[in-house]
Amino acid sequence: MDAKLLSDQIRDEYVGMIAEAPSLTELDSLRVTVLGKKGRVSQLLAKLRDLSPEERQAAGGVFNKLKEELNQAIEARFSTLDAEQLAAKLSGESIDITATVRPEGLGTIHPVTQVLDEVTEIFAGMGFAVAEGPDIETEYNNFTALNIPADHPARQMHDTFYLPEREDGSRLLLRTHTSPAQVRTMSQASPPHRIIVPGRTYRHDYDLTHTPMFHQVEGLVVDKDIHMGHLKGCLIDFARTFFEIDNLPLRFRPSYFPFTEPSAEVDIGCSVEGGVRTIGEGADWMEILGCGMVNPRVLSNCGLDPHEWQGFAFGVGIDRIAMLKYGIRDLRGFFDSDLQWLRNYGFSALDLPTLGQGLSR
Numbered sequence: 309m310d311a312k313l314l315s316d317q318i319r320d321e322y323v324g325m326i327a328e329a330p331s332l333t334e335l336d337s338l339r340v341t342v343l344g345k346k347g348r349v350s351q352l353l354a355k356l357r358d359l360s361p362e363e364r365q366a367a368g369g370v371f372n373k374l375k376e377e378l379n380q381a382i383e384a385r386f387s388t389l390d391a392e393q394l395a396a397k398l399s400g401e402s403i404d405i406t407a408t409v410r411p412e413g414l415g416t417i418h419p420v421t422q423v424l425d426e427v428t429e430i431f432a433g434m435g436f437a438v439a440e441g442p443d444i445e446t447e448y449n450n451f452t453a454l455n456i457p458a459d460h461p462a463r464q465m466h467d468t469f470y471l472p473e474r475e476d477g478s479r480l481l482l483r484t485h486t487s488p489a490q491v492r493t494m495s496q497a498s499p500p501h502r503i504i505v506p507g508r509t510y511r512h513d514y515d516l517t518h519t520p521m522f523h524q525v526e527g528l529v530v531d532k533d534i535h536m537g538h539l540k541g542c543l544i545d546f547a548r549t550f551f552e553i554d555n556l557p558l559r560f561r562p563s564y565f566p567f568t569e570p571s572a573e574v575d576i577g578c579s580v581e582g583g584v585r586t587i588g589e590g591a592d593w594m595e596i597l598g599c600g601m602v603n604p605r606v607l608s609n610c611g612l613d614p615h616e617w618q619g620f621a622f623g624v625g626i627d628r629i630a631m632l633k634y635g636i637r638d639l640r641g642f643f644d645s646d647l648q649w650l651r652n653y654g655f656s657a658l659d660l661p662t663l664g665q666g667l668s669r
């Protein structure tokens with residue numbers, strides 16, 4: 309038997325075919341044909357049995373070398389085909405990231421969301437964190453802890469939505485303001501606190517400027533030696549930044565809230581001509597928020613010593629300042645999901661309000 313001749317024949321027959329195998333499947337069937345259990349090389353090796361020991365050794369060496377060469381050829385082709393297949397798959401999955409965004413397909417940002425983002429941006433810039441509270445509250449958090457006892461007229465004034473009475477006689481309610489978040493914050497962690505709480509609030513009311521669900525942002529600062537000057541500076545800065553008017557006139561008018569002492573309402577200057585209100589210098593005033601120094605009773609109710617800690621708080625009606633800033637007259641439109649209204653009053657989904665680039669562009 310001429311081992312070299314037999315081995316050369318197989319090499320000549322297959323090495324070229326392997327190198328040109330068009331696909332991984334075809335390469336694999338070639339591999340079975342040459343190197344499989346019953347393949348060409350195995351058939352050669354089977355012939356070794358009939359040889360004398362010396363011939364067997366020589367022929368065995370030749371056949372094993374062939375086997376190795378074929379193996380290498382298959383490996384080499386495999387890597388090439390595998391890489392080609394991956395490249396084809398990846399190019400099929402690629403996306404064109406240079407395609408421009410079509411904002412008209414994105415819808416618009418609702419004025420409430422826009423104003424919440426603007427307010428959050430302003431207070432974040434002053435170092436406030438955003439906190440949250442639940443829409444369903446206890447009477448204690450919504451009223452009692454805030455120094456509004458059961459017989460207090462403020463409870464009736466809030467036109468509260470109550471949930472059915474529970475077995476122990478207590479009632480949960482839809483929070484009538486975001487102020488219960490003050491109670492949660494002060495009772496759950498130790499001061500200092502510097503938070504705003506944006507969220508939904510509920511009252512039994514419906515007209516041009518009232519809807520049963522509306523939005524507020526609560527603010528709370530608790531620290532040592534906090535005084536009314538801090539409150540004024542913070543809110544003047546807020547109002548001027550929010551309305552984007554540097555010399556916006558502000559007025560702190562004495563008022564009453566059970567949970568603050570002293571309390572004030574903040575008015576901003578405006579003028580009204582021909583039924584159109586313009587924010588800025590003018591003969592009129594518009595109320596935009598309530599505020600005050602946290603009542604020592606509220607601090608005590610939350611486990612804080614009023615001699616050690618003081619604070620100020622404020623509550624802003626988000627829908628209300630949205631109407632003022634963007635000249636929207638009927639609050640009810642906010643919640644009608646009318647696409648035409650949303651397109652008209654909505655904001656571009658791509659312009660996020662930032663202090664650096666401008667709040668509303």
Ligand code: DAH
Nearest residue numbers: 485487598599600621622623
């Ligand atoms: N909770 C009040 C309301 O809904 C608003 C308010 C007034 C909140 C004064 C405050 C505050 O934190 O200090 O009418």
